Amino acid sequence: MSKIEFDRRDFLKVMGVSGVAATVAGCDMPSYITSEEGAEEVIPYLSPEEFVIPGVGVHYASTCLQCPATCGIRGRVREGRVLKLEGNPKSALNTGKLCQMGQAGLQTHYNPDRLTKPLVRKDGALAEATWEDALALIEEKTGPSSGLSGGRFAWLTGTISGHQSVLLKAHLESLGSSSHFVHEVINTRVWQAVCQDMLGQSMPRLRIDKAKMVLSFGADFLGTWMSPIHFSADYARFRSGEDRGMLVQAEPSMSLTGANADLWVALRPGTEGVMALGLANVLINKERMDASALPAAALELINQYGVSRTTKMTGIAGDRLIRIARHLKERSPSLVLAGASAAGHVGGYQSVQAAMLLNILLGNIDQTIEASGDFALPQLASVSGGTSDLSRFADAAGAGKLDAVFFDGSNPLFAAPNHLGLTEKFDSIPFKVAFSQFMDETTAHADVVLPMASALEDWGTHVAAYQGGDHEIAFQQPLMEPIYPGTRSFGDMLLALNSMRNPGSYDGLEDYYGYLQSAVGSIPGVLKGEDDEAINVSAWNRILQDGRLQMPVDTRAFTSNLSMDDMDVRDADPAFPYYLVPTPRGTLYDGRHANIPWLQESPDQISKVVWNSWAEIHPVTAAKLAVEEGDVITVTTPDGVLEVPVYIHKGIHVDVVAVPMGQGHEDYGRYARGRGVNPLKILQPGSDAKTGELALYGSRAALAATGRAGRLIKMGNTETQHGRKIVATITAEQQRRNEGDS
Amino acid sequence: MKVEAKTCHEQTHRPLFTWTRMWAVLVLAGLLGGLSLSGSSSAGELMAPPRVHTPPGAADSADEPLGPFPGVVAPEGTYEGKNVEQPIEFPHDLHADTNKINCLYCHTYARRSAVAGIPPTSKCMGCHNVIATDRPRIKKLTEYWEKGESPPWKKVHDLPDYVRFTHERHLKKFLFDNPDMSVERVDEVCALCHGNVKKMTVARKQKPLTMGFCTRCHEANDGPFDCQKCHK
Numbered sequence: 010m011s012k013i014e015f016d017r018r019d020f021l022k023v024m025g026v027s028g029v030a031a032t033v034a035g036c037d038m039p040s041y042i043t044s045e046e047g048a049e050e051v052i053p054y055l056s057p058e059e060f061v062i063p064g065v066g067v068h069y070a071s072t073c074l075q076c077p078a079t080c081g082i083r084g085r086v087r088e089g090r091v092l093k094l095e096g097n098p099k100s101a102l103n104t105g106k107l108c109q110m111g112q113a114g115l116q117t118h119y120n121p122d123r124l125t126k127p128l129v130r131k132d133g134a135l136a137e138a139t140w141e142d143a144l145a146l147i148e149e150k151t152g153p154s155s156g157l158s159g160g161r162f163a164w165l166t167g168t169i170s171g172h173q174s175v176l177l178k179a180h181l182e183s184l185g186s187s188s189h190f191v192h193e194v195i196n197t198r199v200w201q202a203v204c205q206d207m208l209g210q211s212m213p214r215l216r217i218d219k220a221k222m223v224l225s226f227g228a229d230f231l232g233t234w235m236s237p238i239h240f241s242a243d244y245a246r247f248r249s250g251e252d253r254g255m256l257v258q259a260e261p262s263m264s265l266t267g268a269n270a271d272l273w274v275a276l277r278p279g280t281e282g283v284m285a286l287g288l289a290n291v292l293i294n295k296e297r298m299d300a301s302a303l304p305a306a307a308l309e310l311i312n313q314y315g316v317s318r319t320t321k322m323t324g325i326a327g328d329r330l331i332r333i334a335r336h337l338k339e340r341s342p343s344l345v346l347a348g349a350s351a352a353g354h355v356g357g358y359q360s361v362q363a364a365m366l367l368n369i370l371l372g373n374i375d376q377t378i379e380a381s382g383d384f385a386l387p388q389l390a391s392v393s394g395g396t397s398d399l400s401r402f403a404d405a406a407g408a409g410k411l412d413a414v415f416f417d418g419s420n421p422l423f424a425a426p427n428h429l430g431l432t433e434k435f436d437s438i439p440f441k442v443a444f445s446q447f448m449d450e451t452t453a454h455a456d457v458v459l460p461m462a463s464a465l466e467d468w469g470t471h472v473a474a475y476q477g478g479d480h481e482i483a484f485q486q487p488l489m490e491p492i493y494p495g496t497r498s499f500g501d502m503l504l505a506l507n508s509m510r511n512p513g514s515y516d517g518l519e520d521y522y523g524y525l526q527s528a529v530g531s532i533p534g535v536l537k538g539e540d541d542e543a544i545n546v547s548a549w550n551r552i553l554q555d556g557r558l559q560m561p562v563d564t565r566a567f568t569s570n571l572s573m574d575d576m577d578v579r580d581a582d583p584a585f586p587y588y589l590v591p592t593p594r595g596t597l598y599d600g601r602h603a604n605i606p607w608l609q610e611s612p613d614q615i616s617k618v619v620w621n622s623w624a625e626i627h628p629v630t631a632a633k634l635a636v637e638e639g640d641v642i643t644v645t646t647p648d649g650v651l652e653v654p655v656y657i658h659k660g661i662h663v664d665v666v667a668v669p670m671g672q673g674h675e676d677y678g679r680y681a682r683g684r685g686v687n688p689l690k691i692l693q694p695g696s697d698a699k700t701g702e703l704a705l706y707g708s709r710a711a712l713a714a715t716g717r718a719g720r721l722i723k724m725g726n727t728e729t730q731h732g733r734k735i736v737a738t739i740t741a742e743q744q745r746r747n748e749g750d751s
Numbered sequence: 752m753k754v755e756a757k758t759c760h761e762q763t764h765r766p767l768f769t770w771t772r773m774w775a776v777l778v779l780a781g782l783l784g785g786l787s788l789s790g791s792s793s794a795g796e797l798m799a800p801p802r803v804h805t806p807p808g809a810a811d812s813a814d815e816p817l818g819p820f821p822g823v824v825a826p827e828g829t830y831e832g833k834n835v836e837q838p839i840e841f842p843h844d845l846h847a848d849t850n851k852i853n854c855l856y857c858h859t860y861a862r863r864s865a866v867a868g869i870p871p872t873s874k875c876m877g878c879h880n881v882i883a884t885d886r887p888r889i890k891k892l893t894e895y896w897e898k899g900e901s902p903p904w905k906k907v908h909d910l911p912d913y914v915r916f917t918h919e920r921h922l923k924k925f926l927f928d929n930p931d932m933s934v935e936r937v938d939e940v941c942a943l944c945h946g947n948v949k950k951m952t953v954a955r956k957q958k959p960l961t962m963g964f965c966t967r968c969h970e971a972n973d974g975p976f977d978c979q980k981c982h983k
Contacts, residue, residue, distance in 0.1 A: 046956050047835035047905040055901050056873035064864035 063088055070097050070556025072471050072485040074464040075110040075117070076598055077168035077193060077393070078236040079471040081556045082107060082114070084488040091115065091465055091488040096238070099555045101477040103238040108595060109611060111238075116605040117463060118492075122678030123446055124460035125493040135458060140497070143457050144505070150440045151184070151413050152509050163188035163411055165402055167418035168196075170391035171470030171482065172528050176503035178388075183510035188411075190402040192419045193394025194599035194670070194689070194705075197235050197474075199352035201393065202700045203361040207369075209568030212475050214379040215344065218246035222255045222340035224288075224333065225266060226281040226364055228348030232265035232595040232614070236475040244269075255340060257333055259284060259325075260350050261706070262590050262625060262667035263660030265614045272333070275662040278588040278706050280323040281351035282360030282576045284330070285367045286311050287319025291334035292370060298338060302369055307573040311366075322578060324662070337367075342376035344368070349593065353706035356577025358699035366573060374567060382564040384472055384480055386532065391474035397701030399425055406434040415506075417444040417461075417499065422451040423600055423674065426692040426703070427648045444499060447604060449677045460496045465489065467498045468522050470529075480560040486553055500524065529558070577698070581664075585709035587630070589646060590667040591688035597671025603681035604674075612724040613669070616656045619722055622685030623656040625667040626712070631657045634714045641717040644668065646710045649691030654719045666710055820939045821931035826968030829946075832956025838895075838902040839888050840953055847938065848949040854937050861941075862927070865917040872901045907954045908945065914962075915983045924972075943968070 053063075060067065066085040073082045073094070081100025085093040094114050098105035127143040128135040151157050162184045164177055168191060181189060201211040217223055217230070217240055230240040247254035258270035261278040276284060289311045292298040300308060316327045337343050347364035351357065368378060384390040399421055405411055407430070425431035435441070435454055443455035452458055461467075469485035500521030508515055518524045526544060530536040535558065536544040552558050593599065596608040603609065609620050616623055624644055626634075636642060636655050644651045644666055653668060661667055672685025695704035730736065739747075846852045855861060860868035876896050883889050895902050910916055925940045926932050932940070938949055946957025958964060969976060 046832055046907045046909070049906040049909060050903045051869055051906045052903050053869035053901045054871040054873075055896075055899060057871050062860050062864045063868040064860065064866035 066092065069486065069488050070099070070484070070554060071465065071488055072469070072483040072556065073107065073111040073114060074471070074485070075114050075602070076195075076233075077391075077474065078102070078238065079170070079391075079473045079483050080107060080111060080236075080238050081483055082111060083556070084465065086488055089489055091118070097556045100483065100557055101479040101481055101559075102236060102473055102475075102483075104242055104477075106238050106242060108238055109608065110595060110598060110602060113602065113605045113607045114464065116607050117446070117602075118465045120447070120604060120678065122448070122604060122680075123463070123493060123496070124448060124452075124458060125495045126460060127495070128458040130456045135453075135455075140495075143459060144509075146457055147442060147506075148509050151506075157412055158185045160186050160188050160410065161412040162186045163190060163402070163405070163414050165190040165192060165398075165414055165416040165419060165421060166394075167191070168193050168391060168394045168474065169418065170472040170474075171389050172525055173469055173500060173503060174392055175388050175528070176500070176507060176524075180503060180506050180510065183507060188405070189392070190398040191392050191394035192396070192399045192402070192421055192424070194396060194424045195233050195349065195593045196393060196395045196702075197348075197352075198393065198395035198397070198702050199357050199361050199697060199700050200235075200347060201474075203347075203358065203365050206572075207362065207365050207570055208374070208378070208380075209570070210381060210383075210565065212381055213567070214381045214476075214478075215240070215243075215346065216377045216379055217243035217254075217344060220247060220254060220342055220344040220373075220377045221252060222257070222336055222343040223247065224257045224259070224337060224343065224345045224367075225270075226276075226285065226345070226347040226360070227258075227260035227264070227350030228346035229264035229266045229593065229595075230346065230348070231269060233593040233598065234266075234346075234348045236473065236477075237595065239475070239477050255336060257336070260348075261588060261662045261665045262350075262592055263615055263658070264592065265595060267660065268615060273660065274325055274329070274333075275660075275665075277322070277324045277662060278350065278590060278665060279354040279356065279360070279578050280576075281347060282356065282363035283314060283319055283322045283578060284325060285345070285347075285360070285363035286314040286576070287316065287323070287330055288334045288337065289363075289367055289370050290314050290319070291316060291331050292338060295331065296334060296338045298370060300370060302372075303366065304573070307366060310573050310575060313575075337371060341371065342373050343371050344373055344377040345371070350590065350706050352697070352702065354577075354704050355579065355695050355697060355707055357697040357702060357704065359574045359576050362573060363576070369569075374569075380564050380567050381476065382480075382562055384476070385560045385563065386482075389470065389472050389482060391472050393474045394419070395700070396424075396703040396705065397696065399431075400429060400696065400701065400703060403429040403431045403434055406431070406438055409437065411438050413440040413442070414438050415442045415444065416451060416455075420449045420451050420601065420677075422454060423449065423677075423687065424689055426694075427690050428692070428694045444502060446496075447678055450675055453676045459502065460493070461502075462487075462491050462496045462498045466491045466496070468500055468525055470525065480562045482558045482560060484552060484556050484558065486556075579707070582709050585646065585711045586664065587710045587712055588662070588665045588706070589644060589688065589692070589708040589710040590665050590706055591692065592625075592667045592669045594669050594671060597669070600671045600674065600677075600687070603671050603684070604678040606680050609680060609684075615658065615660060616721070617723040617725050618656065619724065620684065621722060622653050622668060622672040623721055624651075624653045624712075625656050625658050625661050627661050627663045627665070628657050628659060629663045630666070630712065631655065634712055636714045637718075639718065639720040641715045641719050643713050643715055644688075644691070644710050645713070646691045646693055646708050648693055648708075651686040651688065651691060652715065653686050654721055656721060666712055820936060822929045823925055823940075823943070824968070824971035825943055826958070826964055826971065828959045828961075828964045828967070830956055830959040832907070834955060835905045835907050835953065837905055837953050839891050841888075842952045843948045843954060844950055844952060853935065854941050854948075855934065861918040862922050864919055865915070867918045869904055872896055907956055908960065910960065914981050916981065924974075 066087045068083045068085055071082050071084060073080045080103035081097030082094050083097045084091045094107060094112055096103045096105040096107035126137045127140055129138040129143055129146060149155060151162065163186060164181060169177065181187060204213055205211040228234045231237055231244060256270040257272045258267040259274040259276045260267055261276055263273060267273045293300045293311060316330060319330060320327045345364045345367045347361040351360045368374060422432055422435060441455045442457045443452040444459050444461050445452045446461050446463055465488045467485065467487060471483045471485060498521055504515050504521055504524060515524065518527065526549060530544040536548050594613060596611055597603050612619055616625065624642060634642060638657050639654050641652055641654050644653060668688035670689060673687025674681040676682060692705060693708040695707050696702060697704060847854060857870040857874060858867040860866060875892055879889050879892060922940060926934065926937055941948065944958050944960065948954055
């Protein structure tokens with residue numbers, strides 16, 4: 010037999026022929042796994058609605074509850090299952106757009122770790138119980154015969170609004186209590202307080218679309234600040250106009266908004282207000298802007314922050330400061346925003362105040378900051394949360410002032426820094442009831458756990474804290490039947506709790522749906538029935554189809570009260586030379602989405618890391634520590650230590666280490682548990698003097714290499730294009746020369 | 752040599768080189784072909800012919816294909832499906848053949864949706880409130896209805912999840928857009944893929960419904976050939 014000569018060419022021929030052979034055989038090979046006859050059941054509808062066609066989706070409007078912005082959503086429902094969520098085009102807030110957190114609402118709903126049965130603590134451990142037993146226990150401890158009254162009872166919730174808020178207040182009143190702690194880690198409370206004090210309105214409309222320049226002190230309005238989807242649409246108009254808007258972002262660590270900016274400025278944490286005053290100084294003294302609108306005290310303060318002092322405190326070069334000021338003057342109207350990294354310091358209020366002062370100096374009030382007016386029905390308005398309520402709650406619990414606490418929509422034991430000692434204080438409360446969809450850090454410490462329906466299975470009304478053009482009540486309606494029959498609606502529970510305290514108070518109503526219909530019917534002119542009809546059914550159906558009810562806006566002009574306090578910038582502690590910045594991300598948010606695989610696996614906006622925590626440090630810091638990407642370092646504050654791999658990035662201040670929020674759960678289901686670290690835990694004590702908000706961005710840390718090498722799991726392996734010019738770039742210096750910029 | 756794989760059923764076999772080389776080519780082709788089909792089963796199993804795939808013309812006499820109607824080339828291939836035990840032995844022959852009820856009367860979604868749909872139980876009861884109420888099968892159906900349940904029918908015709916087949920589009924082409932056809936003859940269109948259901952009691956799979964079956968028909972009837980038309 011001759012030797013088989015087999016070269017590369019023949020090999021390719023073989024591959025070709027075998028490919029054809031494989032495909033040909035494959036084409037007629039039935040799939041035994043999925044298409045075997047009789048392997049699956051197909052159960053028809055019993056008696057379907059006329060418009061229901063199997064295989065064809067029907068869209069229902071509802072409201073997204075993945076973050077407090079309450080965007081309108083539309084769910085595609087097929088064969089009784091919700092399959093896809095998109096934005097509701099009729100919602101004035103998000104005009105048909107939806108972020109990744111909203112899209113992932115499906116995985117909250119279909120999550121395999123949902124609670125399905127009530128749990129009651131017996132002999133120290135939570136054990137399954139019936140609803141009757143659980144409610145009987147609640148009646149025993151908090152019912153009329155319990156003797157519980159006054160401030161010894163409290164509710165702890167996340168941001169709440171609409172009729173749930175009305176019923177919750179009614180329940181508190183029935184107990185004679187006014188203790189409602191509203192906890193939200195990512196919040197805008199300081200901004201709201203400044204607006205309220207200086208303009209007389211806490212939530213003015215911010216017209217990014219009308220501005221020619223936006224200067225943002227850490228306001229991540231494209232990612233997590235206030236109402237990101239609404240601002241993203243405004244931002245698109247801001248950028249696409251004839252005169253393309255200019256965005257300057259100054260913050261300690263680059264956010265999504267920072268990554269989109271024309272100029273990103275690394276700012277020493279806590280000096281946002283100093284930079285704002287420094288800019289005001291340049292505008293008045295160098296650019297000769299009219300400062301007659303400012304009171305003498307403010308001018309005096311501004312005069313103290315000349316360029317050299319500002320440069321020294323903030324770390325920003327003087328010529329850069331002057332250039333930004335010049336742009337602000339030329340590009341009028343502009344808009345100055347201040348977000349979490351400006352507000353999260355002991356002097357947070359003053360920093361935000363300085364930013365607002367800059368707006369007043371630049372003449373932005375009534376131009377890009379518009380009066381909005383109060384919501385027409387104040388009892389439905391949003392009760393926005395903050396972190397000051399967390400420390401107030403910890404104080405109340407620690408002082409033994411609480412006998413019973415109900416909590417919903419918030420996970421305080423995960424978010425509370427170690428220095429609050431909340432876990433022990435929480436455990437000392439005699440009776441704790443969790444209304445929850447999941448077993449999380451707080452739920453695990455409760456005495457009674459009541460499994461709640463998901464946001465896509467429940468009724469509700471919501472009023473956004475930040476309203477878009479129109480004021481509206483957003484309607485939440487079930488997109489499908491509850492997956493687990495053992496879960497109950499939060500609204501139904503509120504009705505039951507109220508009936509428990511005041512028997513007979515809601516007797517005429519079958520359930521929360523009935524309550525909502527009658528409550529909305531009582532708003533004058535909304536559901537006015539014709540003739541003797543109690544409510545106008547077609548008007549009600551129209552509201553549900555739109556997912557919203559527009560309310561009249563009574564715009565109220567701004568009042569102005571221009572007081573100004575000096576900055577409170579703390580000096581660095583030589584033992585802890587770095588600032589620890591816990592960064593919020595529009596994926597895991599404050600940690601509530603850590604149990605959603607879609608969001609865990611979506612690469613981080615800056616580092617591209619998935620499923621893990623990382624510490625972002627500047628290359629200079631990395632060189633000092635002699636670490637490379639993926640190496641594990643320790644981040645030490647006086648309140649604790651984290652061990653975390655590093656990500657080296659230039660988009661961060663050299664003295665800052667940034668660890669994203671959201672990971673480090675001890676409980677919270679299979680996808681979240683034991684993954685990454687929680688930077689909130691090791692934050693140092695301190696709070697803004699004016700609002701009491703925790704100084705989340707004011708902690709100091711020491712860094713040390715552990716000597717352990719690791720590897721970050723992330724999308725894309727390289728930060729450079731290796732000279733391939735996939736995206737053409739020029740240096741900033743070259744750009745400045747080309748543009749003839751000063 | 753130029754090997755073109757334009758369609759799946761097109762098989763190019765020509766003696767190409769020396770016998771020695773050919774031997775090597777065929778052995779390797781067999782091995783690689785077998786391996787590329789599936790990673791989980793052994794090559795021996797895979798090279799065996801498909802389980803009950805019978806050549807054209809070997810169908811049993813009760814399932815004679817309906818005559819080809821105008822405007823279509825019937826796809827080749829038959830399949831001897833197994834008897835599927837259903838909660839109620841539904842007689843298709845009695846409804847569609849003896850009583851001449853149009854397929855689309857019960858499978859009404861076929862013209863509007865990707866799926867033909869099993870008729871809602873309320874539709875069955877619309878007639879069987881009064882018709883044949885003493886028969887055991889109807890009694891069983893009434894029991895389900897009174898319990899507020901639908902019978903858990905077993906799926907006979909199913910496609911893998913990575914295939915998007917739409918009834919609506921096929922009915923449009925072969926029936927509603929076909930000037931030579933009328934809606935009374937819809938059973939002939941259904942029969943292209945479902946066999947002569949009119950002659951069956953409980954439906955049985957009569958056609959292979961494999962990709963080869965689909966592509967042969969698509970080629971013969973100028974159907975679309977882009978991968979993503981079906982594999983979305």
